[in-house]
Amino acid sequence: MNKTLFSSAISLVLAGYSDVSLAQEQTNKENRALEVIEVKAQKRTQNLQDVPVAVSAVNGETLVEEAISDIHDLKASVPGLNVYNTLASTQPSISIRGVGTASTNFGLESSVGLYQDGVYRARQNAMINDYVDVDTVEVLRGPQGTLFGKNTPMGAINVRTVAPRHDGADGFFEATVGNYGLLSFSGAGNFNAIEDVLSFRLTHFMTDRDGTIDDVNFGEDVVNDRNRYGTRLQALYTPSDDVSLRVIADYNKIEEICCGGNVIVNNFQNFAGRPGTDAAIPVILGSPVSLAENYQDRVTNTTFLPVSNLEDKGISAELNWEINPDLTFTSITSYRDSLSFDKIDGDYLQADIIGSSKTGDQKAFTQELRFTYTTDDFNFVGGAYYFTQELVSVGEIPVGEEFNNYALNVLLGGSLNQVLGGINGLSQATGGLIAPAAQAGPGGTRFFANATQDQDSIALFGQFDYKLSDTVTLTAGLRYTDESKDLVNVFTEEYASGIDHPTFFTSIGDPTNPQTIVPGSILFGAAVAGQTIQQIQSGMIQPGTPQFAQAVQNLVPFQTPGWIFNVMSAQTADRPDEMATLEDSNVSGTVKLSYQPDSDTLWYASYSTGHKSGGTNADRIAVTFDTVFDAESSKAYEVGLKKDFPDYGLRLNLAAHKTEVEDFQANSYVGEGFNLQNAGTYDIEGLEAEVRWMLTDTTLLTFNYAYTDAEYGEFEQGPCWIVTPFQTGQPDPGQQSTDPLNPNSFCDRQGGKPLAQPDSTAMLQLSEEFTVSDDIYATASIDYSYIGEHFGASDNDPLSLVDSQGFVNARVRFNFEDYDLSVLLWGRNITNEESVGVSAPASLQAGKLVAYYIEPATFGLTVVKKFD
Template structure:
């Protein structure tokens, strides 16, 4: 997927110092990562936890980018995905039709909303592994530090990943003093943002409470103004012909608006210097609109022939959407994602080390109605609500210890249990126009509901040790053994009348409260199939690092990562399932070699980090058309994940921070990656050689440059100027198995953003004017061809101007 927003473009040229996302000093003292003292006028020294130990960023043998709360404040992102443009070879977006994260890194990324798939890019918040992509686009107001670790993570961080991991740490309560912060924003597209926090020391230096809340509302930047007709039904039924000749357009309302609240309550207890316990409750209440989708269907496709054709002009002004509440598709309520989490992080110093426990429980309720084709229509052409109820429990124990002056060790165990109930309720009126009604009536009036249930556990034991062979040379070795188990129960999409196994005309969808009633497999067992699978796999990392001088640090690392196998989403086609469809796909594995160096130059005024990498993905999981044969000899095909390819990606990443004078900081990133398939086989015949298809979501070049400058205004305060520019080269988003003309590419784009702000001398009051996408560039963020039915596209936001006010107490 492409990026939906790339924040803060700049007035600084790309050729400015090559580029880094620096982490600035963290002032709240709450997160585990922090900044050490730096020489006046130099680049601040950052402490990261990328090795599960506090280490200097400049002496950590991993390609890691760190972004602290001060840097986040400068960039003014909407969520953590907006920061991706400032990390080399990392991109973030949202999956078309849904407000869900789509991260990509070093040739692999998330491209689907299927809730059963393990993501190749993990997200860990306060050491809890986020299980759902629907809530991985974190609000940044309460973030103390983000670390983006690039490359396979096969030893220390939660579940294994093949691409990398985003590690976020939120701000902890201040045990020393009362404090409060309030920030508000008003901007284009009806945007209103209110964010606040309060720290209350209950017992000085022992017990403290922190409350955080963030509310965002916007109307959306796309317009429901797609037009249709004259409708040309192919079916000759009276119902189909009643739509013949109709024309019309959308109602002109804004689409894709936000309506979200995030809140956290944290209690920090430190009864002794050697014991720290953090208990927190998190809640998310999101009921924003379904994203705006643009119909770009070409001649020859079914929807085009039926009369639903794309318009001309600005695509932001001709998106299409549905409304109302019918057939379990409640567009009036919006796309609802509600989650609640309770987490406990406990650290106890025992002997020469620290025992850490991470316990968490999270529940999520998602109701995601969507207009899949981006059309306006008097008939529910293809509306579907993808709903899930999810419950996740996690327990991790680890012990970090110094075994001697030259040996330290981190070892532990990880367990996660994930329970997902998932149902899709579809209204497929295009079938009424194409071939006539179903056996129980019109498709547009009667939802078909497919339900899948998955129960999954992931267990691992891990250890990693550092051996200081000399004062300058260090060897790091680590390993992890993972056990993954998954169970699936599924039934194909059925009408309410078919739940008993035959056809009962006395039953209708109105007889049920929700689509999850269809998923009561004990009450309605007809057509339900079950399967289970398990995998176990060792992964590892070995690194040798050398501190040539206090200014130069270099390392070489080999690592293996693993992404668990899984089950496909089943039954949305309505074709009766056969047991072969429940066969799982196997794990994806990654082997990575990385060589890098990190440096502090010119009396710490320039920090320059460069890494080169070569990674191979075996048994890469890809969605392809797969053929099946029933017991009676008839055949059918479906799109499903299979282990289809071997991938090779190599590239270079550079990050730099330059502080030429007090108050001026210049930063940037540069990423180059060359990815290709070494082998790629399709289970069905194709008209093209798939090995020659570019890797999707793998732009060859990505770059950013930014600058911030503080200008003192006597004893009054200071003015802060900030700007950035981000660039991404052309890349494939989605491809067609047979016709390259149907491939969807994201064009190259360059986005400029900037801000100017004033802060008073007491650092209490602030005001800032923010501008994003200042050149008002129109850019594609996603595209997809759905069989021979239709083609849809999504676009990023246009120019955005906002005024922000802040106060601290």
């Protein structure tokens, strides 16, 4: 463990004790109560401060008071949690302590376990909808390889919704209006069908908002809109005091135009003065290009708008049977069906060149059987878990009508036009005996990646807490998991004419450097074809001769439609189908020792391991990469302190951790698709602090901080810089090839940083309660969130480095007790911080960098009416 982290943790603890020692001398201090937060981090209800786990919990009341509408808003309140969108709002990336999973590839499982009401959600997009009628959101940091459904290497997020109850209506209605046309309604109601036996709860919500980005072709406020709605119906059946059955059926839908990105680095010319694609596109295609200097104008320039659609539905049943006062049996059964569709303009140009879409269809069934045994000195949770899913994804790369012109005259600079003109001249001269030149990249061509995955997973687990003494508790747990996956990837190409995909060329070379003309390349083929044309035109080779029949074969590649696709991009190259069967078994677990000298103090130390299985890349990638990736595993060491000072209203929770991840599954965008590879080793160490201090009876100070030092210990086949070498001539230090004419398609990223992961994040919040009148009180709060500098692109290209960011949010809430009514005025990013989100090299435009937009300043008014 880094000595700096330990010294920082010790300094904070000692400082806290020092302050309290001085404060205890002041006998006239008031006793300011600290909130008791109940969590189920260990599958049973416990006080948060008694759990030897780094866990943050946000209750439903706080979600409303702080205008936290979804998981993106939540991240500021939880140290170590990072959430961002990439290509679509239905493709979030969720990470804890620097370890996460990009959901753009359906071959990946999440490194962070996602659960709602005890049910595992296999796809990250199932957790991005609005938080409505939620009881608590718990975020557990560190491997969760024992108790939770699916074994996960880095953490878990558990959302618990409000359950039906037998006593009263317990309902609410909520309405929100805001800028950008925001309009949101939600409500819930409790209905008793049979007194003390059967109750129902119905929850519904809808959110509609205009976009926050304009588009040149499609108008104002059209991109990054919100259009979400959902319904949840629950039943609670309690035939006796010992048995309860809770059934939940839910349906959620998202139909949005997201996500908007734009140029932050243009490529008009490279470091040597050679023109780039931005210089050629307006001249050759007649289409304007976006300028990096205008990024903050929030105006995109696309052929079509991006689409993010998701339909998610399911049903679950939780049965609890209290066999006796010490022993409880729990069964959780669920079935889920999720269908998503995303579509983006892959070139971010007004010209119709290339696009991308992806459809994912997932059906999953889970069954958990669990026994909980509890006594004064011993607690045990154990059982079995089964998960099965069928996952089908279809990725499509459609080629636009302007691709052919772009490929020949922009990317190749017209270097082959003389050859192609010569072939057309011969065709005319021979009356069609020699076929004319074909389109290099005919519009309407589509490239598909069809992936099917059948997965079965079964696990046995158990964990116990045993009090070694009145103050010391030992916790230990093990989990055995056995998984199997059958995976089939089928890659097809469809031409409007019905022809087969040609496979002539393998390398494009450098059009300005004759030394790169090698066999198998377009330039070599062009040189041979050019010589053949000259020989026929000069009469050296006469039609009808054997030499003529042999010579015209040199022209065939350029007479075949689609001859450029194989060398243009890995996404459009021919590739074989894949079949794989993966069998995986794993034993993971945890050991914790906690010391609780009094009811307000908990020291703990833990060692935990986590695991997730491997798979196959569901996208079209370069043939130089292995399509099968191995399982990812982690082991983590953690020491922590949870300390309450009730006399002074102070709560201090600290955790220092060190995590080693083996075979980290890294998914990196490299300008022509995502390369999914095992990164080897990945090392993280850090410090987290959560402080809650009631300065007075009405003033609350909250401070969260996370220091996360995460870097690749080994990543031999990582992504290479694309933008900086073009712009400055500086080579990628990770490039292992010594031949500048034949560089590797991958680079060594050892010591590199994960995408969008800052070293430091912090949130400071000040809240004040005040009385307006006898029946009206109010709360005002303001918070500042800090995000340290980080790389916006997965290749750690220096030009993608994002400066530190600071966001200010503010709220004022009025509560009218006589009417059970509250009115909340809120603002997020009220200073309208101008920064950039995740970035990536532009497709087929070397030296150009595109970044996604963050949310601008948003304001709103929320009214909540409760019904008892």
